[in-house]
Structures are given as structure tokens and as C-alpha cells.
Amino acid sequence: MTRVLVVDDDALVRAGLTMMLDGSAGITVVAEAADGGEAVSAADAHRPDVVLMDLRMPRVDGITATRRLVGRPGPPKVVVLTTFDTDENIVGALRAGASGFLLKDTPPAAIADAVTRAAAGEPILSPAVLRTLMDRTLRQTDTWATARASLAALTPREHDVTLAVASGRSNADIAADLTMSVTTVKSHVSNILAKLGLENRTQLAILAHDAGLV
Template sequence: MVRVVVVDDEPMVCGFLRTILGSADDIEVVAEAHDGAAGVEEVVRHRPDLVLMDLRMPGVDGLTAIERIQELPDPPAVVVLTTFDADQYVMRALRAGAAGFLVKSTPPEELIGLVRVAAEGHTVLSAAAARRLVAASADESSARDQARELVRTLTEREAEVLAGLGEGLSNAQIAARLHLSEATIKGYVSRVLEKLRCRNRTQAGLVAHEAGVVRAES
């Protein structure tokens, strides 16, 4: 069972998400909160697998809440809820440790699948969305230079694995592309995250886009 906490200052949004996610046999919304501070409290109380977090809320906003959640021992995956995907707050949230984002207009059937994916520890961020976020970043130039410097510390194989992360591929998909075992790829991913000082696959994927190592056709 995937246990979810929903944090949004609009009770209607929380109710909608509770109804949609509750229709799945393997997902349970264990709590909802309407500001960031209350959201962190619910995470501490319920220890969910996943948090759906709005960013723009009065009082403690979603970005601050994400930062506080990341400081917890064994924090849950956090997926940002946003109205439009070029929001600069989204980029800041991803750099703070969010595993990805969902646009609030996401169709219900897709929402359930993406929640399952995020709860399993995978990225909820398409390559196209990552490109838009990187292009819209106010500090694009400095981020690009920093990303390229980090990527220079990788071996050629590690850079290939990083490119796969930038495309949002799973370990199995990267393994198939590189003709390696999934266990070997898992080891490479761990080393890439460590070298790039990234908390998760999503942050590494952003580095891949900023450094320009993602395949053009992705």
C-alpha cells in the first residue's frame, strides 16, 4: 500500500486528490494539510511513502516544507503540485530534493500511475519538462558551468548512465541500452549521485540537462 500525504491550501484540490487516489486499491491518502508547517507535521506523524506538495501556500510555503522534510531521517519522496511546469519555484523545489512534479491538470488515470512510480523511487519528470525548466532558469549560465565541471569528474560509462537519468529512464532501460545488468547500473547510479552530490535521480537528471549530456532525440 502506497501511503500518501497531500499538502495544498485549497481544500477542493485535496478533496479531488483524495477521491482520485482513493479509487486505487494500492494507494491510501493518510492525511492532508493546508500549509507547509502542518504538512511537515503530518509527515512526521504518519511517515508516508509519498508527499504531494503544493508550492504556493500562505505561511510556510511548499519550498520551505520540502527543505524541512529532506532533513528528516529517511524522508519520503516528495512530488510537487504545480499549475504550470515552467514555474521557477519548481526548479528550486527539485534542487531542494523533490523527486519531480505533477501539473494539477494531469488526467486522473495518469495521476495514479505517476504516484506509483514516484513511490517506487523513480523520477517523475519528463526529459521535455526538464529541458523547459533548465531553459527558463534565471541562473542558466552559472548552473551550466557548474554542471559541466561536475560531469568532468565522471567516467565515460558514468556519463552514459547520467544521460539515461536525464531522459528519465529506469535502471532496467539504461541496462538494456548499455548492454549491462540492472545490478551493475544500480551501482553506477549510486556512484553518479555521490560524485555529483545529488540527493536523487531527479537532481542528477537536471545536471545532465544543464551539462548538455542528454541525447538530442530524448
């Protein structure tokens, strides 16, 4: 079972998400929290696999909470679920270490699927968020140059894997596309993250988008 912590300052939203997720196969909600501070405490107490995180909350916001959670040993995956899709929110959350970013108009089944995929280590970006990241890349030439310089350190094979990760491909899909085993794909991803000093696949996808490769 994928253990989930639901974080939102709206009690009705929390209740709705909890009911929906608990009714999904392979998922159980182990705790709820009303702000980022409670989220960190609840994560310590219940050890969830995935934290479904709101952004705009009193006291401790979602980005700060995400940074605190992923900065610890054995952190949960954080998937942001919010109504705010500005560049600042999206990039801030992902750079803080979130494994994905969804909008609250995402269908319930897609949210449940995102939780399962996040627990498996897959990056989660809704189409609207992906478009925003692409638009941002086109606007930021300085970021483009820096990202290109970073990716220049990769081998050709690592470059292929990076492109596939940035396109949202699963490990199985990448393995099939590049004719390698899933274990080899995972090894390449780990090596790429270590080489570039990144925390997760989502940050790698951001870097690829910043470089204008996707």
C-alpha cells in the same frame, strides 16, 4: 501499498486528489495537510512513502516544506503538483529535493502513476516541465560551464547512466539499454550521486540538463 500524504491549501483540491488516489490500485492516502507546516507534522505522524505537494500555500510554502522533509533521515519522496510552472518554482522545488514536478492539468491516471514511480525511486517530470528546464539550460551559459565541470568527474559508464537518468529512463530501461543488471544500475546511480554530492536522481537530471547533455 504506497502511502501518500496530500498537501494543498484548497480543501476541494485535497478532497479530489484523495478520492482519486484512494481509488487507484496500490495507493492509499494516509493523511492530508493544508500547508507546509502541517505537512511536516503529518509526515512525522503518518510516515508516508510519497508526499504530493502544492507550492503556493499560506504560512509555510511547498518548497520550504520539501526542504524540511527531505533533510530528515528516511525521508518520503516529494512530488510537486501545482499550477505554477515558472523556472523559479520548478528549479527551486527540484533543488530543494523534490523527486518530481507535475502540473495540475496532468490527467488523474498519470498522477497516480507518478506517485507509484516516485515511491520506486524514479524521477517524475511532466513534458512541459522538461521543456522549461531545457529552455533554462540554453539561457544559462555560466550554469552550463559549472555543470560540465562537475560531470567531468564521472567515468564513461557513469556518464552513460547519467544521460539515461536525465532522459527519464527507468532502472529497467537503463539496464536493457546498457546491457547490465538492474542492481548494477542502482549501484551506478548511488555512486554518481555520492560523487557529485547530490540527493536524488532528479537533481542529477537537472545537472545533466544544465550541462546541455540532454
